Amino acid sequence: xxxxxxxxxxxxxxxxxxxxxxxxxxxxVTATRDGRALLENERRAVEALRGAATTMAPDALRERLATxxxxxASGPRPLRSLRPAPRWGRAxxxxxxxxxxxxxxxxxxxxxxxxxxxxxxxxxxxLRGPSLPPPPAQGAHPGTLARDVDEVYFPAxxxxxxxxxxxxVDQLDGRVARTIFYTTPTGxxxxxxxxxxxxxxxxxxxxPTSLHHTQLRSIALGGRIVVTWRRGGHTCILSAARVxxxxxxxxxxxxxxx
Numbered sequence: 001x002x003x004x005x006x007x008x009x010x011x012x013x014x015x016x017x018x019x020x021x022x023x024x025x026x027x028x029v030t031a032t033r034d035g036r037a038l039l040e041n042e043r044r045a046v047e048a049l050r051g052a053a054t055t056m057a058p059d060a061l062r063e064r065l066a067t068x069x070x071x072x073a074s075g076p077r078p079l080r081s082l083r084p085a086p087r088w089g090r091a092x093x094x095x096x097x098x099x100x101x102x103x104x105x106x107x108x109x110x111x112x113x114x115x116x117x118x119x120x121x122x123x124x125x126x127l128r129g130p131s132l133p134p135p136p137a138q139g140a141h142p143g144t145l146a147r148d149v150d151e152v153y154f155p156a157x158x159x160x161x162x163x164x165x166x167x168x169v170d171q172l173d174g175r176v177a178r179t180i181f182y183t184t185p186t187g188x189x190x191x192x193x194x195x196x197x198x199x200x201x202x203x204x205x206x207x208p209t210s211l212h213h214t215q216l217r218s219i220a221l222g223g224r225i226v227v228t229w230r231r232g233g234h235t236c237i238l239s240a241a242r243v244x245x246x247x248x249x250x251x252x253x254x255x256x257x258x
Contacts, residue, residue, distance in 0.1 A: 005029070006038075007204040010118050013042035014221060016205045045124040046221060117173045117195075119203055119219075123226045123239045126191030130166020130181045147178060149194040152232040154180045158192075158251045161185045190240040190251070200235040202228065212253040218245060227252045 008025045011017035017025060029035040137156045138146040144153040145164060157163050162182035170177045176196040183189055206219035218227045227238045227248045238248050 004204070006118060006201050009035070009039055010042055010120055010203055011205050013039060014046045014120065014205075014219075042118060042120060045118075045121045048124055048127055117175070117200060119200055119226070119228045119235065119237060120221070122172055122177055122193055122195050122200065122235065123191075123221075123228075123237050125168070125170050125172065125177055125179055125193060126181075126239050128168060128170070130168050130179075132167040132169070134164035134166055134180070145180065147180065149176060149178050149196050149234060150232065152194055152234050152236070154178075154192060154194070155254055158182050158184075158190065159254060160247055160251065162190055165189075184243065188240060188243050190238060190243060190248070193237040193239075194231075195235045195237075197234075199230050199233055200228075202230075209249055211249055214253045216249055216252050218249065 005028075008017065008021075009029050012022065012025050012029065026039075029039050135145045135147040135154075138144040138153065141153060143156055145156050147154050147167065154164075162184045164180050165183045166181040168179050168181075170179070172195060174197075177193055178196075179191050179193040181189055181191055202217055203219055206217045209216045209218065214229055216227055216229045218225060220226075224239060224241045225243065225245055225248055229236055229252050236252070238252050240248060
């Protein structure tokens with residue numbers, strides 16, 4: 001698919017495609033088996049993001065998924081194991097949301113896609129929560145963490161006083177996607193993801209903003225804000241629920257002094 005086709009597919013999945021184009025785009029996308037699979041994956045990612053706007057999966061669900069995937073790993077088609085995330089809330093999910101999150105963890109994020117992943121799919125990695133402790137500060141480059149993706153570094157702290165509290169590393173369609181989780185002084189969580197390889201296609205919808213010479217684009221997904229931009233030819237993504245939009249934009253415009 002071309003970049004425009006992928007952008008149309010993303011807009012179709014999240015409902016932002018103009019009504020006048022919806023039938024034409026859906027017919028074009030679903031005309032092929034690969035197109036249908038991509039659209040279904042994208043819709044799962046969008047639904048999981050929307051469902052997780054105000055809550056996250058409890059430890060019991062994570063532990064159950066970890067057990068299920070460990071069992072699957074011994075079969076003919078192994079899946080990557082998922083370590084339970086640290087306890088960081090008493091959130092409770094209803095049955096429908098449990099199903100949505102389970103689907104996106106077990107299928108959408110397993111890396112079995114047929115084209116370059118989208119920004120929405122990369123942002124949905126944050127729903128899995130941290131699986132590693134936060135990395136230490138980078139001594140050689142003050143203000144950054146000792147973690148990078150092809151020398152694109154993460155900040156040690158975000159400008160709103162948030163500090164790193166966890167980390168995870170995933171494979172997204174064969175690309176490394178590293179996410180650092182930050183916690184704000186008020187207890188909100190912000191996920192900062194950098195995806196390796198060529199930059200992902202930028203979503204054509206959403207709100208474009210230029211801040212401190214950085215071109216940003218923000219997308220609202222059911223109460224969760226996703227901000228994406230490029231650094232060093234890589235796609236970077238900030239995502240959070242119940243964090244002011246402008247605050248996320250200011251954080252995205254941070255530049256490492258390296």
